[in-house]
Amino acid sequence: MGEPATETGFSLRRRRTLQALGCLGALGWARAGADEPIRFGLTPVFLDDQVGFLGRWRWYLEGRLERPLQFVQRRSYDEILQLLLEGRIDFSWLCGYPYWRHRHRLALVSVPVYEGAPLYRAYLIRHAEDPHLQDLNRLRGRTFAYSDPDSNSGYLYVRHRLQQQGLDPATLFGRSFFTLAHRRVIEAVAVRLADAGAVDGYVWDVLSRRAPGITDDTRVIERSDPFGFPPVVASRHLAPTLSESMQRVLNGMHRDADGRALLAELALDRFETAAPDLYEDIGRMADGVA
């Protein structure tokens, strides 16, 4: 049934077309005016459904950048990525996997530090009342929930693990589907829409602390080795000064009280600068899976 391989193939084709269009478009939309709001794309690499928090963060960033700022949210990672590649948004908090794929067209601005390091893990989760589901082999014929085809923890990592074990996702699962958000993967497993799911470990940990009602019904089967935390990236089209300002503001958040309060809400220590090779592990996995 609709195994995401075909879906991904389709997406890739479409993406290339859109990329080409985006390059053309970027020339026309040179965005520089000081009163133009900065457009900051968000993806569900964190709990992006906290509207109140986003309002406070936006207010904080506008104050430090002395420019209006607008958060842009879309249904999938891909839509945000396309907007970014086309230059229709300036920054994006994105997964390391699409960043690595498009690292030549994107600039790494800042990386969150989570529990002392700019790293996070991918989790494989199951329902709490399904104790036999302890490894991937047991997923035969079961239903599996991916997060997003452009997500490392919510897609790439599982595909990599399956390949390592010589399992074919096309025949292994009875059915699989994308929820396009880590939180929804957890929910899908919690209500037993899916028997297991791939999810961002950071999101699961934060949720288990903030809203344990959802994660209580799920258990982690497997934790991956650490990967580079989803970074904030900028379009190459963007003026370097704006990119630098953003980097300065983000990296300085932990130095003032308001920033610390916001970081606390994100359960992050701070933002810092990182080198692209932080995502090399993801890159290797992507190369292997592809």
Add this chain to the structure above:
Amino acid sequence: MLLLRDLSLRYKIPLRAVVLVLITATLLTAVQVPRERDELQHDLEENARLLGITLTQNLVVPLIQDDVWRAFELLRSPLSGVDERAAERLPFALVLFDRDLRVMASSDPARYPVNAEPEALPRFRGIAPWVRASPTLPGARPLVVDENTLALVLPVVADGVTLGHLVLGYSRDGMRARAARLVQQSVIYTLALLALILPLTWYWGQRTARPLIKLADGMAQVGAGLPEDAALDLEESGDEIGRAGVAFRRMLYELRQKEALEQEVMVNERLAAVGRLAAGVAHEINNPLGGMLNAVDTFKRYGGDAEQTARTLSLIERGLLQIRDTVSALLVEARPSGKPLSLQDFEDLHTLVSADAHRQRVNFDWHVALPDVPLPLPATLVRQVVLNLLLNALQSTPPGEIITVCAHITGEYLSIQVINAGPLIPPERLGHLFEPFAGDHPRGHGLGLWVSYQIVQQLRGQIAVDSDESGTGFTVRLPLCHEED
């Protein structure tokens, strides 16, 4: 039941009205309930169809894109965050089957898991053929799966192609609960209405009963005497009760007329009795008078010595004493007074009738054992009763026989018996003895016993007659505690 029959109309009429209202309310509720249940079922079908159509339209894209999560969100949304009341009107589960007849998504994945086949689903076993063979079955139509589940199967169609099926499963428990609540509500409304209507019904019933009760109260007064028109509180109306009231008044009027007439007859009879007595007494006086006149005549003609004079005077004296006794007995009789009855009255009676008795050669056996104190009974009336009985006995007793008269006090009663050795009174006559003009005696007019009966009644006493071969006895019992009305 007897208790109910004896109940006053004051309660009976309102009670009947109340029972009628209750029966009406119960019947109405009973008719209403099945109607409500049909309505509910119709309502549920309508809602199911609406919800189903909306969902199937929205499920086309998730089905085409195999978007399990989106389908789940769509199926979950109508059922999430609803309270228990609303849940009763909603399906307990919404299940989407894909083209391979497996569950693609459901509102309750724990019970209706993804990829399950319709046969494996709890409470949905009956719908499998509908999902599998739906092209040959009529389209959207509710079908009963089992006695607790109602399911609606709707195809998800795009461009003429069936992509899958949506099943809406409704619990009949929910519908039953709603029906029960409706019944409860209608019972409460009925009770509230009854609370309003019943007092009104009660009041109405009371009003209907009131004239009847007044009429009955008026009639009840008749026993003790005839109530005055003014004392009657009858409602005037043209209906049957009003007519009964008018008839009752007319009856009372006639009864009063009759009573007056009877009173008159009684007075007349008293006078007649007195007249008869007077005749007897005159005769009684005449005898000594004759003797005395003879003595005076003899004395005048022959004169005489002292012995002769003394004998004449003694003769005259005895004659005068006899006359005085007779006259004094008569004086009491002729003048009714409130004088209490005493032993003397019985002696007077003895005196009064002894002349007649002597003439008829009838003897009295006189047993009057009364204390020599006034008794709380009116002397005149008792004397008349006893006199009538004595005269009656005298008439019936053949010469040479004895009349026994007894009078004594037993307990709270004065008991008087007059027994004569006359002929047997036939039983068929005994029953009519105290009616006016019942006697067939050539010398009487038959009012004597009737008057005696009336007087005894008036004194709240009893009079009885007993007759056999040996004679006839009248017994009168008069209560001593009698108080004049």
